[in-house]
Amino acid sequence: MMSYVSVGTNDLERALCFYDSLFELLGGNRVFESPTGQFYGFSEGSLFCVLKPADGKIATNGNGTMFAFKIDSPEKVSEAYARALELGATDEGEPGPRGDQGFFGSYVRDLDGNKLCIYHM
Secondary structure, eight states, X not given: XXXXXXXXXXXXXXXHHHHHHHHHHHTOEEEEEETTEEEEEOTTSOEEEEEOOXXXXXXXXXXXXXXEEEOSOHHXXXXXXXXXXXXTOEEEEEEEEETTTTXXXXXXXXXXXXXXXXXXX
């Protein structure tokens, strides 16, 4: 099981405003601060971290890197997608079915360009 993932940011306060609001819909809460950022916790025990790079260099996103968040309904997927866009995220794929396995997802990039998937299955 995955324990935690982290994304880098170049503007911590801006990133925290984004994730505080988005995670209201996804069930994440601030659980503890680190010297360089914030950890969010989810009910199943996983953590998502938003951090300034420890080496002091500029944060960059990974090409091909994506973080996915499973939520409880297609309606919530659409709501979270809309919220992310309102908060300044960029569209990477509108909410809708993908494939024939019952996957309903949407894709956005956060304020630092990190790719997020919000889905129901």
